[in-house]
Amino acid sequence: MIDVTLAGTRADKVEAALTALSVDAGTDMVLSVVGSSAQFRPHDAVAGITGAVKTGLGKPIAAFLVPQADASLRLLGEAGIPAFRTPESCADVIRAFFDWRAPRAEAPAPAISHAIPAQPDEADARRLFAAFGLDSPFAVMEAPDAVPDGLRYPVALKILSPDLAHKTEVDGVALNIPDPAALTAEATAMLSRVRARAPAARITGFLVQPMVKGLAEAIIGFRRDPEAGPVILVGAGGIMAELHRDTALRIAPVDEAEAHAMIAEVKGLKPLAGWRGLPKGDLDALARAVVAASRLAAQSGVAEAEINPLIIHAEGQGVTVADAWGVPAFP
Numbered sequence: 001m002i003d004v005t006l007a008g009t010r011a012d013k014v015e016a017a018l019t020a021l022s023v024d025a026g027t028d029m030v031l032s033v034v035g036s037s038a039q040f041r042p043h044d045a046v047a048g049i050t051g052a053v054k055t056g057l058g059k060p061i062a063a064f065l066v067p068q069a070d071a072s073l074r075l076l077g078e079a080g081i082p083a084f085r086t087p088e089s090c091a092d093v094i095r096a097f098f099d100w101r102a103p104r105a106e107a108p109a110p111a112i113s114h115a116i117p118a119q120p121d122e123a124d125a126r127r128l129f130a131a132f133g134l135d136s137p138f139a140v141m142e143a144p145d146a147v148p149d150g151l152r153y154p155v156a157l158k159i160l161s162p163d164l165a166h167k168t169e170v171d172g173v174a175l176n177i178p179d180p181a182a183l184t185a186e187a188t189a190m191l192s193r194v195r196a197r198a199p200a201a202r203i204t205g206f207l208v209q210p211m212v213k214g215l216a217e218a219i220i221g222f223r224r225d226p227e228a229g230p231v232i233l234v235g236a237g238g239i240m241a242e243l244h245r246d247t248a249l250r251i252a253p254v255d256e257a258e259a260h261a262m263i264a265e266v267k268g269l270k271p272l273a274g275w276r277g278l279p280k281g282d283l284d285a286l287a288r289a290v291v292a293a294s295r296l297a298a299q300s301g302v303a304e305a306e307i308n309p310l311i312i313h314a315e316g317q318g319v320t321v322a323d324a325w326g327v328p329a330f331p
Contacts, residue, residue, distance in 0.1 A: 010048070011044065011047035011048040011051055012048070012051075013048065014032070014047075014048025014049065014051075014052070015048040015049075015051040015052045015055070017048075018030050018032060018048065018049065018052040018057065018061065019052055019055065019057065021059070022052075022057040022058050022059040022061070023058065027059055028059065028060075028098070029059050029060040029061065029062065029094070029097075029098075030052075030057065030059055030060070030061045030062075031061075031062050031063070031064060031090070031094070032048075032049050032061070032062075032063045032064070033063070033064045033065075033066070034046070034049075034063060034064070034065050034066075034069070034072065035066060036067065038065040038066075038069035038072040039065075039067055039068065039069040039072070042069060042071035042072040042075055043075065045069070045072050046063070046072050046075050046076055046079075049061070049063055049076065049079075049081060050075070050076070050079045050081065053079060053080070053081060060097065061081060061082075062081065062082040062083065062084065062090065062093075062094065063076055063081060063082070063083040063084070064083070064084045064087060064090045065083060065084070065085065066085075066087075068085060073085070112131055112132060112295070112298065112299065114127070114128055114131035114132075114299065115301065116128050116299075116301055116302055116326055116328050117162075117328070118328055119162040119202075120162055120326045120327075120328065121160045121161055121162045121204045121205075122158065122160055122207055122323065122324055122325065123138070123140050123160055123204075123205075123207055124326060125305060125306075125324035125325050125326035126138055126207075126321060126324045128296075128299075128302065128305060128324075128326050129292070129293065129305070129307065129321060129324055132292045132293065132295050132296060132299075133288075133292040133295075134289055134292045134293065134307070134321055135321075136209070136320045136321035136322075137152075137209060137210055138207055138208065138209040139151060139207075139208045139209070140160065140205050140206070140207060140208070141187060141205055141206040141207075141208060142205045143187075143205070144184055144187035144188040144191060144206070145184050145187075145188075147180045147183055147184055148208065151180075151183075151208060151210070152210045153177070153178055153179055153210075154175075154176045154177055154178050154210075154211045155177050155183065155208050155209060155210055155211060156173065156174065156175050156176075156177070156208070156209050156210075156211055157173070157174045157177055157183060157186055157187060157190065157206055157207070157208055158172060158173050158174075158206065158207045158208075158209075158323075159172035159173075159190055159191070159194050159203065159206060159207075160203065160204045160205045160206055160207050161194075161198075161201045161202055161203050161204060162202060162204065163198070163200070163201040163202055164194070164198060164201050165325055167323075170193070170194050170197040170198045170201070171190070171193045171194065171197065172190060172193070172194050174186045174190060175211065176211055183208070187206050190206070191203065209322075212311055212313075212320050212322075213311075214281075214311035214312050214313045214314075214319075214320065215272060215279060215281045215312055215313065215314060216236075216268070216269065216271070216272055216281055216311075216312045217236070217237040217238040217308075217309035217310065217311055217312065217322070218234060218235065218236065218237040218266075218269065218286060218289075218309065218310045218312055218319075219233070219234070219235045219236070219237035219238075219247070219306065219307065219308040219309065219310070220232070220233065220234050220289060220290055220293045220306070220307045220308075220310055221233040221234075221235075221293075221304070221305070221306045221307075221308075222252060222293050222294065222296045222297075222302070222304065222305045222306070223303070223304045224297075224302070224303050224304070224329060228251065229251060229252075229297075230251065230252040230253075230294075230296070230297035231249055231250065231251055231252055232249070232250055232251075232252040232253070232254055232262075232290060232293060232294040232297075233247050233248070233249050234247065234248055234259070234262050234263060234266060234269075234286075234290050235247030235248065235266050235268070235269075236266055236267070236268025236269060237308045237309035237310060238308070238309050246266055246267050246268045247266065248261075248262035248263070248265040248266055249262075250262055250294075252294035252295075252296070252297040253291070253294040253295050253297045253298075254290065254291060254294045255291060256284075256287050256288065256291055259286075259287035259288075259290035259291050259294075260283070260287045262290060263283055263286060263287060263290070269281075269283075269286075269312075272286075272312060279314055279315075280314065280315040281312045281313070281314065281315060282312060282313055282314065282315050282316060282317055282318055282319060283312075283315075285312070285313075285317075285318045285319045286310070286312055286319055289307075289310060289319050293305065293307065300329060301328055301329050302326060302327070302328065302329060303327045303328060303329035303330075304325075304326065304327040305324070305325065305326040305327070306324065306325045306326075307321050307322075307323065307324050308323055308325075309322045309323060310322065
């Protein structure tokens with residue numbers, strides 16, 4: 001940092017200071033901060049900055065003006081120099097500038113033929129993810145008394161409906177059900193509760209899955225953005241995912257190296273790397289799950305798909321899909 005003080009605000013002094021910074025090997029960019037002179041003497045205040053740009057700086061340059069100085073902002077804009085009114089906007093843009101990376105040439109994701117219904121429920125979404133390599137055990141009950149054989153108790157029970165993305169809001173989830181008789185009783189009660197709370201929702205059955213425990217929960221989301229194209233998201237999951245918005249985002253598909261880089265950006269997942277002696281989670285399995293979901297980029301019939309939560313187990317023990325959702329793409 002160079003502080004030229006009031007005596008050094010002459011155009012030639014400012015230009016010399018900016019030029020000296022730009023040739024320094026330890027400088028990535030030059031930021032000129034201009035005080036009240038930008039408001040009262042706009043041409044004099046920015047002359048050194050515009051002069052330095054004309055001579056050809058070898059580094060990016062920007063300016064932050066305080067207090068409000070419209071004339072100086074206009075002069076800098078006309079010279080093609082980014083100029084900012086607040087420190088927050090200045091810092092945000094500089095961070096975005098240095099975080100930007102040129103798009104990589106990605107190999108196309110291998111196409112997998114799997115049709116998704118026009119009105120999918122969770123079972124349909126799980127089958128979709130299973131086709132792309134993210135398969136976790138579950139069974140479907142068409143009626144409260146149609147209990148499947150071979151279930152591993154205790155189990156979780158969820159209502160199936162293409163209209164209910166958030167089942168907990170209609171009391172459509174029950175946990176730790178110990179045996180077949182309790183499962184039938186809970187399914188009967190759940191159907192009554194959900195019909196009372198969401199009478200217009202179409203009920204397609206019940207989903208049953210084994211109860212599992214893990215170290216943490218993640219969210220993995222895929223979306224076909226109208227401007228950016230297919231994108232993949234990973235973040236801290238569970239019922240608080242939408243509140244915290246602790247996520248990382250990339251253009252899909254991604255490879256495992258990029259998936260690991262995304263995971264490393266998520267603060268809520270950092271403890272799984274063994275933070276301060278905590279048990280390590282299976283981040284390799286999580287990365288493979290991100291890669292698998294990103295391959296939905298090749299599935300043109302899918303507009304959006306999400307796993308939340310994805311339960312992350314201890315290192316080497318994999319991940320489990322606890323809940324899934326999908327939205328078809330319409331022509």
